Amino acid sequence: MASKGVAAVEFATEDEVARAVEDLSEPQLARLLRAATLRARALTAYGLGTDGNDLLQEAMVRTLAGTRRWKRGVPFETHLHSTVRSICSHAPGELEPGMVVATAAEHPSAPEAAELLAASGDAARSLAVKEELDEIRRRFEGDDQMLLLIDALGEQMKGPEIQQLLEVTVTQYESLMTRLRRAVDRKKGWR
Amino acid sequence: MSKLTASTRLAALMNALADHTEHASDADILGDVPHGRDERKAAATAVRSILQGAIKTFRSERRRKAAEEHVLAVGRLAAHRAKLPASTADRRALLGSVVGKRPQMPEGMTLQFRNFASLSDADVESALKQLDALGMLQDDEGSDQDGEP
Numbered sequence: 001m002a003s004k005g006v007a008a009v010e011f012a013t014e015d016e017v018a019r020a021v022e023d024l025s026e027p028q029l030a031r032l033l034r035a036a037t038l039r040a041r042a043l044t045a046y047g048l049g050t051d052g053n054d055l056l057q058e059a060m061v062r063t064l065a066g067t068r069r070w071k072r073g074v075p076f077e078t079h080l081h082s083t084v085r086s087i088c089s090h091a092p093g094e095l096e097p098g099m100v101v102a103t104a105a106e107h108p109s110a111p112e113a114a115e116l117l118a119a120s121g122d123a124a125r126s127l128a129v130k131e132e133l134d135e136i137r138r139r140f141e142g143d144d145q146m147l148l149l150i151d152a153l154g155e156q157m158k159g160p161e162i163q164q165l166l167e168v169t170v171t172q173y174e175s176l177m178t179r180l181r182r183a184v185d186r187k188k189g190w191r
Numbered sequence: 192m193s194k195l196t197a198s199t200r201l202a203a204l205m206n207a208l209a210d211h212t213e214h215a216s217d218a219d220i221l222g223d224v225p226h227g228r229d230e231r232k233a234a235a236t237a238v239r240s241i242l243q244g245a246i247k248t249f250r251s252e253r254r255r256k257a258a259e260e261h262v263l264a265v266g267r268l269a270a271h272r273a274k275l276p277a278s279t280a281d282r283r284a285l286l287g288s289v290v291g292k293r294p295q296m297p298e299g300m301t302l303q304f305r306n307f308a309s310l311s312d313a314d315v316e317s318a319l320k321q322l323d324a325l326g327m328l329q330d331d332e333g334s335d336q337d338g339e340p
Binding site: 014017018021022024025026027028029030031032033034035036038039041042043045046047053056057060061064065081088125126129130132133136150151153154155156177178180181184185 | 193195196197198199200201202203204205206207208209210211212213215217219220221231232234235238239241242243244245246248249250
């Protein structure tokens, strides 16, 4: 009885979800789509055709259906980001082969699974993915620090480790990440 | 030379940038958009529409499923052939007996059947069929056999 009461208080209702969507600000909506689009790009690298819109829609469906409920007290934007991450990394069994993604902090085993699936992917896709990586690198030709950052992120290194490698402060690292993010974000067709 | 495939490296890069995006400030994220205020507003409206569309789809899907369930339930009720007394007087008596013996019957149902005089023969038959589908007629027969008052 007590647990039922707690559950009722703990999770938002469907109407509250609808109101929370209304209340999302322009920057919040922009942030949600950008992050989801980048995660969709990660999935596409494994051969799954999806986009940021699809992921956000799926996050909403899971929230409403109760498979990923929104806990009161958690900002709704945070909940949606975390649900999109969950879709990409927590349930490989529910997804198409290759839709396993390495959000390394959450799932240390994910990179290995992703590696296996990626290895079984077709050669054409691998070539296309390699071309994408090369294209990103070409944008920063001559900028050794940025190229090193791209390689380090691709090697699944984390912030502090990369800062040490690049010999930069946290602020400088953040600034490099913002530059890289904007460059990748503005690539045609990735929005 | 990396041991990781290009797919894994690209995915890791994109996920790292997504993580970074999640923590970007409002000013930073709006600075990413090389457009004017109207375009930003239109982009935000488009994302909101996607989220609202998901709510709408979810709700209409639920309504559709509920309607399907209702049709199935009505079908089951119609298919159920109750063994009712042949005469209308006996049917009325049976309904009175069932309702009278069941104070625990749902309130709405009890109210519905309280004034038997106002019920048509068809209403009585329909009510008995509903009770039979709920298994309440069999229970009633069982109670009689057990010698309950």
